[in-house]
Amino acid sequence: MFNSQYDCKLDPKGRLVLPAKIKAAIPEANGSVLMLRMAEDRCLALYPVVEYEKLENQIKSLSINNVEQRMLQRSFFVSTVEVQLDSAGRLLIPKVFQNYANLEKEVVVIGMGFRIEIWKPSIYLQHIISDPADLSSLMEKYLL
Numbered sequence: 001m002f003n004s005q006y007d008c009k010l011d012p013k014g015r016l017v018l019p020a021k022i023k024a025a026i027p028e029a030n031g032s033v034l035m036l037r038m039a040e041d042r043c044l045a046l047y048p049v050v051e052y053e054k055l056e057n058q059i060k061s062l063s064i065n066n067v068e069q070r071m072l073q074r075s076f077f078v079s080t081v082e083v084q085l086d087s088a089g090r091l092l093i094p095k096v097f098q099n100y101a102n103l104e105k106e107v108v109v110i111g112m113g114f115r116i117e118i119w120k121p122s123i124y125l126q127h128i129i130s131d132p133a134d135l136s137s138l139m140e141k142y143l144l
Helices: 019-023 047-061 066-078 095-100 121-125 130-142
Strands: 006-011 016-018 033-038 044-048 078-083 089-091 105-109 117-119
Touching: 006 016, 033 047, 033 095, 044 047, 047 066, 047 095, 066 078, 078 089, 105 121, 117 121
Parallel strands: none
Antiparallel strands: 006 105, 016 089, 033 044, 033 078, 044 117, 105 117
């Protein structure tokens, strides 16, 4: 399981070194292959293959005969790419993915349970709950 927040940097070639705790949480059976997707709210989502396959199977089960579902399938698959960790634990983020998420040198990597998100820091701050009272209210609303 992935959790916590890490401040990281992209190198000039667009490579990201995953934090050690994130890298250690990737299932060993996964090897060096991960799936990178243009995700919600202008972030990137990075999945171990086993978690990605669960999502992929849901998308593949949609009907190609339904216009809306077909568009969802097409948009999902075109916005996903396989990436590999190199021997130094880095992954190369393709330029089109960097542009989608407005990534520059500074990035925030967060663990989201079954996936990892990669954010431009200023965009990330717009998509979190910073007030503990608001967080408590939402937890009460959805969890209790």
